[in-house]
Amino acid sequence: MTDYTNSGSKDTRSGFGEAMQELGRTNPDVVVLCADLTPSMKLESFAREFPERFIQTGIAEANMICIAAGLTIGGKIPFTGTFANFSTGRVYDQIRQSVAYSGKNVKICASHAGITLGEDGATHQNMEDIGMMKMLPDMTVINPCDFNQTKAATLAVSHHNGPVYLRFGRPKVPNFTPAGQTFEIGKALLLSEGRDVSIFATGHLVWKALEACRLLEQEGISSEVINIHTIKPLDEEAVIASVRRTGCAVTAEEHERNGGLGDSIAQLLVRKYPVPIEMVAVDDSFGESGTPEELLKKFGLDTPDVVNAVKAVLARKRS
Amino acid sequence: MPATEELRRISSQVRRDIIRMVNGASSGHPGGSLGVADFLTVLYFEVMRPDPLKFDMNGKNEDIFFLSNGHVCPAWYSVMARYGFFPVKELGTFRKLGSRLQGHPATIERLPGVRIASGSLGQGLSVSIGAAIAKKMNGDSHLVYALCGDGELQEGSNWEALMFAPAKKIDNLIAVVDYNGKQIDGPVDKVMPLGNLRAKFEAFGWIVTDMDGNNIEDIITVLNKVKAGAGKGKPNMIIMHTHMGYGVDFMTDNHEWHGVPPNNDQAARALGQLQETLGDY
Numbered sequence: 001m002t003d004y005t006n007s008g009s010k011d012t013r014s015g016f017g018e019a020m021q022e023l024g025r026t027n028p029d030v031v032v033l034c035a036d037l038t039p040s041m042k043l044e045s046f047a048r049e050f051p052e053r054f055i056q057t058g059i060a061e062a063n064m065i066c067i068a069a070g071l072t073i074g075g076k077i078p079f080t081g082t083f084a085n086f087s088t089g090r091v092y093d094q095i096r097q098s099v100a101y102s103g104k105n106v107k108i109c110a111s112h113a114g115i116t117l118g119e120d121g122a123t124h125q126n127m128e129d130i131g132m133m134k135m136l137p138d139m140t141v142i143n144p145c146d147f148n149q150t151k152a153a154t155l156a157v158s159h160h161n162g163p164v165y166l167r168f169g170r171p172k173v174p175n176f177t178p179a180g181q182t183f184e185i186g187k188a189l190l191l192s193e194g195r196d197v198s199i200f201a202t203g204h205l206v207w208k209a210l211e212a213c214r215l216l217e218q219e220g221i222s223s224e225v226i227n228i229h230t231i232k233p234l235d236e237e238a239v240i241a242s243v244r245r246t247g248c249a250v251t252a253e254e255h256e257r258n259g260g261l262g263d264s265i266a267q268l269l270v271r272k273y274p275v276p277i278e279m280v281a282v283d284d285s286f287g288e289s290g291t292p293e294e295l296l297k298k299f300g301l302d303t304p305d306v307v308n309a310v311k312a313v314l315a316r317k318r319s
Numbered sequence: 320m321p322a323t324e325e326l327r328r329i330s331s332q333v334r335r336d337i338i339r340m341v342n343g344a345s346s347g348h349p350g351g352s353l354g355v356a357d358f359l360t361v362l363y364f365e366v367m368r369p370d371p372l373k374f375d376m377n378g379k380n381e382d383i384f385f386l387s388n389g390h391v392c393p394a395w396y397s398v399m400a401r402y403g404f405f406p407v408k409e410l411g412t413f414r415k416l417g418s419r420l421q422g423h424p425a426t427i428e429r430l431p432g433v434r435i436a437s438g439s440l441g442q443g444l445s446v447s448i449g450a451a452i453a454k455k456m457n458g459d460s461h462l463v464y465a466l467c468g469d470g471e472l473q474e475g476s477n478w479e480a481l482m483f484a485p486a487k488k489i490d491n492l493i494a495v496v497d498y499n500g501k502q503i504d505g506p507v508d509k510v511m512p513l514g515n516l517r518a519k520f521e522a523f524g525w526i527v528t529d530m531d532g533n534n535i536e537d538i539i540t541v542l543n544k545v546k547a548g549a550g551k552g553k554p555n556m557i558i559m560h561t562h563m564g565y566g567v568d569f570m571t572d573n574h575e576w577h578g579v580p581p582n583n584d585q586a587a588r589a590l591g592q593l594q595e596t597l598g599d600y
Contacts, residue, residue: 031456052456055452057483058479058483060476060479060482060483062441062442062445062476062479063445063480065445066442066443066444066446066449067445067446067449067480067483068449069435069442069445069446070445070447070448070449070452070453071449071452071453072449072453073377073378073383073434073450073453074377074378074450074456074457075379075457076456093442094442097436097439097442098435098436098445098446101426101427102425102427104435
């Protein structure tokens with residue numbers, strides 16, 4: 001397998017914050033809106049350097065989303081910033097009508113996604129956001145895996161004309177993809193080639209998939225790891241090409257099984273290339289308080305869970 | 320500049336269009352549409368006077384308008400068609416399969432004049448604020464107009480917008496509330512009273528002006544006055560007093576005509592009360 005090294009753990013939201021500062025300097029049309037979470041969203045440097053393009057809306061997310069939609073009328077490129085929970089469910093109708101249906105160039109940037117938000121508990125741990133956003137026609141849904149990739153994705157979406165949901169997280173996680181990488185929306189990344197099974201992972205679970213790949217190799221199982229940073233539009237070609245080689249698939253994500261990445265991969269493969277699939281995802285449950293690592297373990301989203309899913313799918317493949 | 324009488328002739332035709340559109344579609348919202356026909360006529364033909372042949376989504380260097388209570392779009396579609404944004408005959412496609420004139424306004428069919436979808440209530444005021452901020456950022460001194468319904472103010476997100484605009488000195492925005500006192504389930508005062516709207520808006524920091532929305536002269540006077548008073552650090556709110564169903568006697572002030580189309584007999588009776596001035600589509 002291809003080996004990856006953690007160059008030093010960082011939070012993905014800081015990659016977003018760094019990219020926003022850079023965008024502030026390079027693109028005068030970029031405007032940031034934030035609903036009273038400037039430090040958590042790592043937007044302090046943008047707010048400090050570009051106060052005339054930083055709009056504090058207060059705790060009023062519905063207003064924030066619609067103001068963002070209005071800003072596009074006039075050619076601005078608005079980035080909204082709040083937690084995943086308040087970026088989606090709380091404002092679903094505003095996003096649906098004023099952003100998605102209206103085809104507006106709004107970038108909905110959501111931190112603290114998934115279970116690894118941790119101690120704040122289930123009220124804030126949104127694990128339905130990918131599902132909600134991907135159901136909206138023409139919405140692009142992106143979930144990068146580490147600091148460097150989140151930074152690259154944030155820069156990339158500024159060049160994409162259309163609504164985007166960009167999802168990232170709170171905890172420090174291994175930073176292993178290259179600094180200064182080019183991010184291509186909708187292009188899956190083959191991280192490690194393998195023969196026996198395809199592991200499609202997104203977000204924080206990409207590193208877990210690589211860890212699982214390493215452990216499986218010690219047992220003589222060759223797994224292919226593919227980073228699906230863009231859940232919609234899904235890189236169908238890459239997914240099908242991989243399962244043609246391996247004959248089975250495991251998906252891994254920090255999200256409910258309903259509506260998540262696994263659901264998208266399964267829909268595709270059922271129609272185009274049916275193979276056994278196992279899914280590492282939350283099983284129809286709300287989260288709870290705890291540390292990110294404790295929660296990943298408890299909710300079945302850790303490295304051993306990926307290993308077990310691979311073994312389960314291989315058993316089905318052989319039978 | 321069209322004389323007041325000419326504006327009255329246009330709004331009479333707009334009302335005929337509204338009746339014929341909702342009757343032709345066997346669905347739609349005649350009550351509120353009839354109520355705002357005078358306002359939209361004056362806004363387009365007298366106050367904003369945009370160039371219909373140069374419609375641009377970004378609306379830079381021109382006054383722009385947003386309709387938040389999208390269900391009164393028959394009035395808006397008719398005014399835009401009569402003004403020249405798209406062919407008048409297209410009004411006959413309202414709410415029909417393949418039409419650019421969707422049941423509620425939409426951008427996806429690229430109907431000239433429409434810049435955002437509306438229908439699900441409580442969003443247009445915020446959208447207008449965003450467009451107004453973009454104008455300021457672009458150094459564009461033109462104005463943004465927004466129309467919303469009175470019942471619509473029951474949507475809580477409006478009050479987020481009402482709090483925001485004065486706090487951020489959005490003084491290039493002129494918002495208008497269609498205060499007809501009626502909504503689907505009955506009088507607004509019975510369904511969910513709005514209380515003293517003027518006092519509420521003023522407490523939030525808006526400049527508030529009352530206007531008789533079914534009086535062409537008053538609409539011209541008030542709009543010009545408010546327009547002249549814009550740009551002074553505060554957003555403007557017009558409480559526009561209208562009658563639901565205005566112009567058709569059996570529909571006037573009757574909330575039951577909010578979202579019910581007239582049948583053929585009723586449409587004929589209504590049209591009998593509205594002079595055909597510009598030629599039916």
